[in-house]
Ligand code: NAD
């Protein structure tokens with residue numbers, strides 16, 4: 001069936017990888033990308049697809065009804081059924097600790113504006129891209145399952161949990177066709193260097209200190225971004241209405257182990273590691289049980305960490321200009337606020 005996919009936040013890290021993937025493996029689909037181009041959004045991430053006839057960019061804010069309407073008008077010009085994949089969000093935990101309001105405005109209010117418009121325009125499938133952080137924190141043992149109670153701890157994860165509940169309400173109250181995905185930490189090309197992995201690569205390339213929060217023993221489950229994008233497409237095409245799907249890499253690493261591994265890979269000394277003040281309310285461990293999406297939809301990750309880490313490192317090494325441009329004045333200001341020194 002002719003399909004037009006509205007992607008929100010397609011100029012960000014995961015969204016731009018998803019748009020590239022759709023253009024590659026669903027070339028018969030049309031794609032409308034609505035993005036407000038906040039500090040985290042970058043049209044340069046999509047240069048390779050800008051000229052495609054089946055791709056259209058709308059510079060718009062999901063909090064604004066009129067902007068969302070423009071995205072739907074654009075989608076209707078393409079024709080066919082309309083599906084939505086919703087990435088747009090304020091996504092960085094440390095920024096949410098500095099100021100929570102933008103997170104409520106985009107992640108909660110923006111999601112409701114988008115849901116209302118999507119129902120009105122008879123969207124046939126809506127995928128809400130959420131996070132494992134809505135489940136809170138784990139101890140040494142156990143995994144997050146889809147029925148793990150929501151217990152978010154940061155303003156970021158609380159706003160994402162709020163948006164998950166609004167999606168759930170649209171399904172239960174209005175019979176709207178939506179699914180929710182909850183994924184672990186992604187890594188790969190186009191990730192903004194406020195996040196840990198690109199931050200350590202950017203700093204290490206200039207022999208600058210790598211800030212490790214607290215004791216460095218916090219654990220994350222790392223998944224290559226292309227695997228996440230394939231899982232989202234799988235849910236879009238095959239997921240059951242109203243269901244939640246956990247997505248993870250079965251690849252748990254303590255932060256300090258990750259830093260040492262990266263430093264070894266790029267030939268930089270461990271003396272760059274600098275322990276700094278911990279993140280307030282820092283979640284100790286995340287680990288995903290992704291058995292449901294594997295059993296019911298047949299998805300599992302294709303990339304091992306051993307393969308995808310060098311790919312990611314190489315991407316950042318060959319994209320030095322991209323890195324310089326995104327680490328603009330605004331980034332340096334943020335870095336100073338967060339770490340007390342220049343980037
Ligand atoms: P990102 O910060 O790199 O990109 C977010 C994008 O949304 C940017 O392009 C930004 O311009 C856009 N945006 C922000 N506010 C907007 C608004 N009001 N209107 C329109 N566009 C707006 O984020 P990311 O890391 O790519 O994450 C994408 C989604 O995936 C988020 O919803 C996040 O919660 C979720 N997620 C991320 C990860 C991860 O490891 N990065 C893991 C699980 C889930």
Ligand code: DAU
Nearest residue numbers: 091092093131133183184185194195196211212213218255
């Ligand atoms: O789990 C999914 C989540 O992963 C997504 O929902 C978020 O959008 C995404 O940002 C990410 O959240 P984290 O807080 O886990 O990612 P971050 O890269 O900020 O940090 C990863 C770990 O590294 C975390 O334990 C904090 C630590 N850290 C981070 C930074 C930026 C440091 O030790 N030093 C740092 O400078």
